[in-house]
Amino acid sequence: MNKIKNIIALAIFTILIYSCGDNNSLTVDNFDHEAQALIDNDSLVSFFKKHYYDSTLDSVKLLTSGKTALSEDANLKSIDVTENDIDYILYYYVNRIGNPEPVKGFPTVMDSVLVKYSGQRILKTDSLSTTFDRNNGIWFTLNSVIRGWAYSFPKFKGGKNVTANGPITYENGGKGILFIPSGLAYRNVGNTSIGANENLLFYINLYDIIENTDHDNDGVASIFEDPDGDLDPRNDDTDGDFIANYLDVDDDNDGTLTKDEDENGDGNPANDFSDPNNPDLPDYLNPDIN
Structure with missing residues (x-):
């Protein structure tokens, strides 16, 4: 059996949720991704110590007295991921797993999903950028997005379609926040909206999935x-x-x-x-x- 060796990093940047093009130049990448993975994790851990989830505003905010830091919040989960022989820690915050009707399981890394999202860049360890991208409902397959998304969305389920007349509406879908190290996002390349080696935050709602795409x-x-x-x-x-x-x-x-x-x-x-x-x-x- 022949195997495709080492998935070309830029190929995973053909993400459907962004309109920006990617640099397709096939150049030798001598960047130290292993070292950057450690830097990214240290930055995220520091960020979690300085921020909390504000349920009233449904957003991540700078830590204030009396609030529980994300680093101590039981709803913050982590996944160990190995991608291109580099070990990463991916973090996600669970507001709601999701309760799909009709009953469906968790999506796989190859399934099609319907999501709402908004994204921000994590600046240093104490601040966030303004929203660089958002969508109120889009279908895509998890093999075609940044790898942080592909690994995170299988931790959530969809919801129930309650559309009557008007826009398609779902309730009780998966809801959370993704904290993605740069190595599972745009790596050392970036794009016009995202700098090289930037960690990202996404607020996400998972509405529906197509199982066994x-x-x-x-x-x-x-x-x-x-x-x-x-x-x-x-x-x-x-x-x-x-x-x-x-x-x-x-x-x-x-x-x-x-x-x-x-x-x-x-x-x-x-x-x-x-x-x-x-x-x-x-x-x-x-x-x-x-």
């Missing part, structure tokens, strides 16, 4: 197009054609579309095994079966 409509949900089992389908390329399986309509390049390699006709090519010499290899990944 299938990007290439081949009958296999994108999250399951992960033959190496590392939970990152972006780096799996069975036929070595530089198209990740989750975007490849013919995963083994045998001339038969993946969706047509469904011997038992149940609509799921992933459970068809016709090769006695490779009994654990599904037909859609087996170039000897078409």
Whole structure:
């Protein structure tokens, strides 16, 4: 099996929630991302000691007497993340997990989500920028956004669509705040709105999700197009054609579309095994079966 080596950092900056373009120049990156990850975490920890969540204003504010610092707030959670061989700590604040109707689970890192958000830059350790971007409702897939979002949104669930007449409205959706180190955002590149190595804060509402999103409509949900089992389908390329399986309509390049390699006709090519010499290899990944 061929694997796409080291996801190109700039590729993850093709984020749907920003209109700004990215620098696509393929230059050698000698930046010390490991050291920056440590700097980012120190900055975030310091920020948490100096700020609290104001439930009345629904915003993060400078700490005042009698308030609980974010660093001591039980609603502030963390995730250990390894991305491109660099270890990060990602933080998120939970106002509400979410209570979807009809019942749905947590989104995966490949699912489509409907969200509302607003973003600010964390300046040094004691202040925030004005809002640099916001959207009151947009669909995107978690494989196409900054990695901090991809890892954070699976900690929340959607809500219930209560739309009657007028704008689409949801209630009881996931609600929280994301604190993203620069290495899981725009890294040492930045863009026109965000400087290099800047940590970010996002207020988010998760309204709805599409479970088991299938990007290439081949009958296999994108999250399951992960033959190496590392939970990152972006780096799996069975036929070595530089198209990740989750975007490849013919995963083994045998001339038969993946969706047509469904011997038992149940609509799921992933459970068809016709090769006695490779009994654990599904037909859609087996170039000897078409």
